[in-house]
Amino acid sequence: MTKRPTADPSCGLPAWAGQDDLTTYGENTWCPGCGNFAILNAAKAAVRSLEGDGIGRDRIVMAAGIGQHAKIFDYLGLSGVYSLHGRAIAVAQGMKLANPDLSVIVFVGDGDTMGEGLAHLLFAAKRNADVTVVMHDNGVYALTTGQRSPLSPEGYKGPSTPHGNTEQPLNPLVLTLEAGATFVARGYSGDIAGLTGLIADGVRHKGFSFIDVLQPCVTFNNRYAEYNELAKPMDGGPLSFDDALALARVQETLPTGILYRAERGSAEELLTRGRNPVRDSGCRSDRLAAVRLLLDG
Amino acid sequence: MTKRPTADPSCGLPAWAGQDDLTTYGENTWCPGCGNFAILNAAKAAVRSLEGDGIGRDRIVMAAGIGQHAKIFDYLGLSGVYSLHGRAIAVAQGMKLANPDLSVIVFVGDGDTMGEGLAHLLFAAKRNADVTVVMHDNGVYALTTGQRSPLSPEGYKGPSTPHGNTEQPLNPLVLTLEAGATFVARGYSGDIAGLTGLIADGVRHKGFSFIDVLQPCVTFNNRYAEYNELAKPMDGGPLSFDDALALARVQETLPTGILYRAERGSAEELLTRGRNPVRDSGCRSDRLAAVRLLLDG
C-alpha cells in the first residue's frame, strides 16, 4: 500500500522522493531477488549517464505497459504515462510525436508487447519511431500468476496451459530486426553496468531501439543459473544485419550487447517535417487565419 | 446491388448459384481487370482439384476479412464467415478448432492482415494453425480508396499520405517465415494455374500455410507490367529455411511457388489432443455427470 510522501523538502529531495532523487516513495512490491530491481537500477544509472551528456532528466520521459515490469513506473522518478497492457509503445509514439524534443523510454513486458501489443512493436520498428523499448523478458505473464507468454518454450506449464504450452516461442530479436528496428540489443538484469550502457545508448540512438532484457522471475521462471552461464557480453560492437540475425537465432549462448545499429530517418522527423507539434502549436489567431484561408480557398 | 437468386433449381444448379456451381449470384463489383478475378478463379479450380483428392467442398470452408479482396466471400460458393477487417485469421482458427475435420481457407488483404490483424497472422504461424491464408497483396487499401498499406513502398502517395509514405514496407514472407509458418509461398494472379496449385497445396499441407498473392489493383496500384516481368515460377520446390528467407528478401525478381515447407504438429491437434469439439460434444447427461464429478471431487 502506497504511503503519501513524507520526504522533507528541506533535505533537498523533492516531496515525492524515496530513497534517492530518482526513486519515488512508491512501495516496491517486487519479489526479493526479482530481476526487475536491476532494471530499475540500470534505468536510474542510465538517466544519470544521459544527464552527463546534457540530456536533462526533464527531457527524459517514460511509458509503461501493465505487468510486474510496469511497476517500474511507480518507482522511477521520471515523468510519463502508466498506460495499458500491450499499448505502451503506441502511447510512447504519441508522446514522442507530440514533442520530438523529448527522449522516451518504454518499459514493457514480454507478454505485454510480444502478445497483446505485438503489432505496435513491429510497426514502431518499421517506421523507426525514436523511442527506446526496454523489454523485461521473464518469459512469463508474472503479474497474472504465471501463464505462458509468447516467449515461453514449448511444454511450459502454467495455469492456462496445465498440459504444457503447445506453441513454439517467438524470437523478439529476430522479429524486431526483420521489422526494421535500427538498434537491437540484448541485456541481462544480472549485468547492471552493461544494461545501463545499453539503455543510455538506446536513448542516444536516433530511431527505434529495442533492448531485450533477460529478467529472471524468481517466482515463476527462475533462470538465473542458466543466464549467469549463457548471458555474457558479446565481443565487439554492432554486427552486420545478417550477423546480427544469425546471433539472434542462437540459443546455446545469449551474448549481451548491441547486436545491430543502423541509421535511418526517424518516424517523427519524417512525419512532422521539422515541426514540433507542442512547441510550434499555433495560437488562436493563427488557427482562425488558417481556417479562413481554407474557407476562402 | 445484389439480386435475389433466380437460378432455376431444375437445371441442376443450387438456388444460390450464378454462372456455375461454385459461384453465387452475388453481383461482382471488382473493377474490370482487377487481379482479384484470377484469385477467385484459382480458388474455384483449387476446390475442384481438392475434390479430386476426395476433400469434398462441403468440408472446405472459408473466412474473409474486409476489403476488396474479401468480396470473394460473396462470389465463391463455399460456406464460411465474412468476418471483420483484420480478424479473418482469428475467426478461421476458431472455425478449425471447433471442427478440425474442416479445411479452412482464409482470404485476407494486405491492409487487413499486415496492418489491423498482424498479430493474428504471426500467432497463427507461431502455433501452426492448420488454415490456409491467401493474401490478396495489392499493396494498398483499395476498398477505402487507396491509402497506403503496410506493404506500400516509401514515398507512396495516397489520401492519408499525400506527401508520400514515410515508412518502409514490411516483408510478409520474411515475417511469416520467422514467426514459424510451415508453408510459405508466393503466387501471382497473372498465373492462375500456378496459383491454383499453391492454394490446393496449402490446403493439403497440415499446418499453417501462407500464400502471398501478388494482385495488381488496376485502379490504385497497377503493377501488371512489373509483375509480368518479375513474377515467374521458381525453379524447383521448397527451399531450406535459410534459402527461403534469402529468396523472400529479393526484390529484383519475384519468383512464385512454395518457398518453404516443413512438418510440425498443428495448433489444433496439439490443443484438442485428438478430440473434435463439435463432433465429440457431450450430450446433456454426459455434461451433467461431469459437473457432478467436479462437485463431488
Added chain:
Amino acid sequence: MSRDVFTYLVGGKAGEGVKKAGSVSANLFAEMGRFAFQYDDYQSLVRGGHNFSVVTTATRDVGSHYGKADLIVALDALSYGKHRGSLAPGGVLVCDPESVPGADAARNSADGSAPDDGPGTVVTVPIRAEAKKYPLPGLRVGVAGAATLCAVTGLTADALEELIRAEYPRDLENNVAYGRAIYAAVLAATDVRFPLERGDRARPLLAGNECIALGAVAAGLDVYAAYPMTPSSSLLHYLAKHDDELGVTVMHPESEIAVANIAVGAASMGARAMVGSSGGGFALMEEALSFAGMAEIPLLCMLSARSGPSTGVPTYTEQADLRFALNQGHGEFSRVVASPGSFAEAYRVTAELMDIAWRFQTVGIVLTEKHLSECSATVDIDVEGAAWPEPSLALTGAYRRYAVTEDVVSPMLFPPSGELVKWSSYEHDEYGVTTEDGETITLMHDKRNRKLATIEEHVKNLSTVVWHGDPDAPLIFTYGSTTMSVLEAVRAGGLNAAVVQPVYLEPFPTWELEGLKGTRPVVVEQSSTGQFETLLREKAGIEALASVRRYDGRPFEPLELARELEEVLS
C-alpha cells in the same frame, strides 16, 4: 420555368466522376450566391455499379437534397432505369441513346411529358458517342453533366467554358470542345429551361467532415491520428492534405487501437489530439477511452456512424450508435457527447468539445453520421465563434498531477517542466502513484465524479438544445444530421411545427427540457429501435406521440418526410 428549389441529379458508374459532377454544380450554385446541398449515394466499390449525386439549390437555406429532380443526367442505362421515376413534373432527363436504347425523342409527347414513364421530358444527347472522339472517353463524361446543366439553366457557352477551365483542367482543350458540343446538343434537344436567380452572396461549399476538421483546428488541433474507415476517412484525408496550412500533424498508423493510444500519448505531452473513426474502429478504441477517463487525459473523438451493426452497409447512413457513444468504456468516468445538426454546428460543436476535453481533462465525442460527414453544403460558418481551450495549467511548485483541488480539476503540466508528472491508468494517489488503499480509491472516484457536475454547469452555458420555429407549435424532436432533413421537410411542407434538437446528449440537457415533461412530441430519427426516443423518455420523461424512423441507409427525403409528419401531427 423558375423554381423555388431546383434539384439536379447525375448518375453513372463509380469511377466516371459522378461525385465530381455533383460538386461542380454545387460550386456553381454557390458562386451564384445561392444555397446548395449535395448528397452522394455510392456503393462500397471502386469501379462500375451505380453512383449518383443529387444537388438541390435555392436562394434560401436548404437542408437536404430532394427526391424529385428537375434535371437528371443519366450517364448509363442503370441510371436511366433507377432515376426515370425521380423526374419532377416539368423536369428534363438527359440521357445517352447508346446507354438507353429505348429512351429516344419519340417518347416525348408534345407537352413535355412522357405518359409511359411518368412526368417530365426525356431527351437523348450523344454523351458517349461524342466522348469517343477524344482519348479516355470514360473519364470525360462527367463534363457532359456540367454542359447540360449550363444549357438547361440558361448559362452561356462561355460561362460553361469558364466552369470547365476551373473544374476540369486535365486535358482542358478537349474538355472544352466536348462540353461545347454537348451544350449545343442539349439546347437543340429540349426547350425546357430553368433560369436560376443569383443569390445574396457566395458561400464556401464544405462537407461535414471538413467543418469538423476546421472546428478542431480553430480550437488548436495539433495531432490527428486515424485509420481509414468510411465515413470518417475524408476527415483524415482533408487534414492530411492541408496539414501544413493548418499546422496539424497527421498520422495513419497500423490500427484504431494504435490511433487511440497514440492520441492519448500525444495529449499527455500537451498536444491537442483528436481521433476519428466509424463504429467498428471506434469499438476498438474503447479501452483507450476508459484509460483517458482514468488518467484524466483530454481526448477528442469523432464518431461517424454508418448503417450497422458490425461492418453493416459502409457507405450508407444510420443513427444507431447513440447508446454506444454514450456508454463507451468500462468503469465510471466523465465524457461529453454532442451531435451537430448542421454544417455550421459541426464546426462550433467540435471546437466546444475540444475546449471541454481540455478544460475538464475528459473525453469528448463528436457523434455524427455519414449523412453529415459526407454531404456538402454552402455554409455560413462563424469562424470567430469557435471556442478556444482554456485548460487549467500548473504554475510550477510542488506538483501533484492528481491534486485534489477546490476547482475540481487538477492543473496540468507538461514535460519538460522540472516537476514529476505521472499520468496513470491504475487507480492512483495525488502524485499518480498506484494505490490499493480503500480511502484513496474512494477519494479519487469522488474527485473524478465531481467533474460531472462541473461539466454540466459549463455545458449549461452552451447552446445545448436548439429550438427551430414557433415554440407554441406542435413539437418534433430530432437530433444529429436528421435535423437537416426535418427542417427541410417542415419548410417544404409548410408544416406548423417546432423542431427541438438536443445538441448535447451527455450530459443530457434535462434542464432545457424540464418544461416539456409530459408533452407528446413526434420523434424523428434514423434508428430502427428508437434509441433517441428511448433516451428522451428515460432522461427527460418525454414520451413520443409518434415515431418516424428510417433505417434503410438512406436519409429522409424532405417531401416524403413532410407528408409523414403531416399525418402524425394532425
Added chain:
Amino acid sequence: MSRDVFTYLVGGKAGEGVKKAGSVSANLFAEMGRFAFQYDDYQSLVRGGHNFSVVTTATRDVGSHYGKADLIVALDALSYGKHRGSLAPGGVLVCDPESVPGADAARNSADGSAPDDGPGTVVTVPIRAEAKKYPLPGLRVGVAGAATLCAVTGLTADALEELIRAEYPRDLENNVAYGRAIYAAVLAATDVRFPLERGDRARPLLAGNECIALGAVAAGLDVYAAYPMTPSSSLLHYLAKHDDELGVTVMHPESEIAVANIAVGAASMGARAMVGSSGGGFALMEEALSFAGMAEIPLLCMLSARSGPSTGVPTYTEQADLRFALNQGHGEFSRVVASPGSFAEAYRVTAELMDIAWRFQTVGIVLTEKHLSECSATVDIDVEGAAWPEPSLALTGAYRRYAVTEDVVSPMLFPPSGELVKWSSYEHDEYGVTTEDGETITLMHDKRNRKLATIEEHVKNLSTVVWHGDPDAPLIFTYGSTTMSVLEAVRAGGLNAAVVQPVYLEPFPTWELEGLKGTRPVVVEQSSTGQFETLLREKAGIEALASVRRYDGRPFEPLELARELEEVLS
C-alpha cells in the same frame, strides 16, 4: 463460547499460503456440514505485501465474511497491525512474537480483553521460530493457521493431522510435526475455545468462477477462449485444468481480440463457445460482439468487473461496468445480460444464457464482479436444473442462413452439410450475400429486431427478479454479488426488509416491477455514480429513497451495512 456465526481471519504476506489457509478452513467447515463463505483480500503483487483471507461459517446459509473475526492468525507484523482492531469481543488473536514484538502475553488481562488495543485476547505462539526447524520455513507457516484453528475450535490433534494429510501433502511429515507443535502451543497459550457444531450435510465449496464454469459446461460448453485478466483468470485456469473431465477445449491466444474472434469462428461451425474477461479486455471484444450480433452467431461472454475505470485496482471489486455491459458494440442488435446474485445462481444463469445465446443466435453476457468470481462458498447447486440449449436447426433443403421465418430465428446449419452456409458481418440478404439494397436493409433490421420481443417473451418464463423476504416489508433493491452482502446484512441485523434483486438486466424485467412504480426503495450497489439506481429509475420508474454505495474496492461488511440500512430504512 459457541457462536451463531464464527469468523476466522488469517493474514500474511503474498506467497505464504494465506489464501490456501483460508480455503483449508472453509473446506473443514464444509466437511462438518456447515456453511462457509471465504473472502480473499490480496494485492496486485506476487510476494510480500499484505494478503488476508476471511472465512465466516455458520450452520445456516451465510452470504458474506464478517469484519470482526473470532479467531485471527497474524503471520506477520503487518497483519497484526491491520487486524488487531478487527478482533471480535471474546475473540483470540494468535500471532508470532518475532513478527510482533510488542504483542506478548503481558497484553492480556485476566478477562481475556486487552484494554490497550480493544477487545479480545492476544496470544503469541512461536509460528516462525518453530517453522525454522524445518526446511523452507516460509512455505510452512500456513499450516500454523490450520493448527490454530483446530486447537481453538476444539478439534483433536488427530483431526488436525488428518487435515494436514489431505491439504498439505508436500513434505508431509514435517508439516505434521510442525502442525502438532503449533497446536500444542496454542492450547497452552489460550483457554478461549469456539466449539463448532456440525451442520446438516457436506456441501461442495466453490468459487463463483467455478460455478460459472460448471454452468457453462452443464449447458454444453465446447470451447472456452480467454486471455488472462483478473478477476476472470480463474475461470480460464479452472477450465484448462479440468478440460478433459469436462469435455471442453480451452485456448489462451494472443489477445482478447483474438479470443472473441476465435470464439465467433468456433460458434459459426457449431461449437458452443464462451469467452471471459474483465473490463479492459472486454472493451477489446466490442467489435466482435457487434459482429456476432449482425451475423447472428451465438456467443456467451463472462464479464467480471473490478475496480475501475481502466486498469483501476485489479484485485478489488466494483459494480461500475453495468452500463458498459448493457450497451456494448456499435449498431443495433439483440443481447441479453444477467448478473447472478449467488453462487448457485451463477451456475443457473450461465446455463440459461448459453441456452438463450443458442436459441436466439445472440450475445449473452454473464455480468459479475470480483466479489462473486473470486469468493468461495458452500453451495447447493441444482445440477439438473441447468438449461440445455435447444437451437433451431435446419432440416436440409434449400438452405438460407438468414431466412426470414415466422419463428423469427432462422434455423442454423453447420458444415459439412451439403448446403451453403454463409455468416456475414455485412448487411446481407437471406443467403448471407452482401446487400446495399434499401428494402433488404430494412427487412433485415426488422428481422433482427423481432428477436428482441421474442427474447423478452422467453425471458419472462425465467426467474428474472428474485424477491427475498416479506414482500410487504420496506424494499431494498440490489443486484449481482452485492445481493449476498445485502442478504447477510438483513439477516445479521434482523432487519425488516424485502430484498428485490433483478437478475436479468437486458431485457430489463419491467414486467416484474410494474407494481413497484412509484415505490421508494433503498438501492444498494458498489458503484460511485449509481448506475443501477439510474437504470431502475429510467427503466422501471422507481426512484430511490436512499442510496447506499461503496466503491473503495472492498465488499460491504454485513454488520456495517445493516447499520447503514437500518438508518435509511427508518
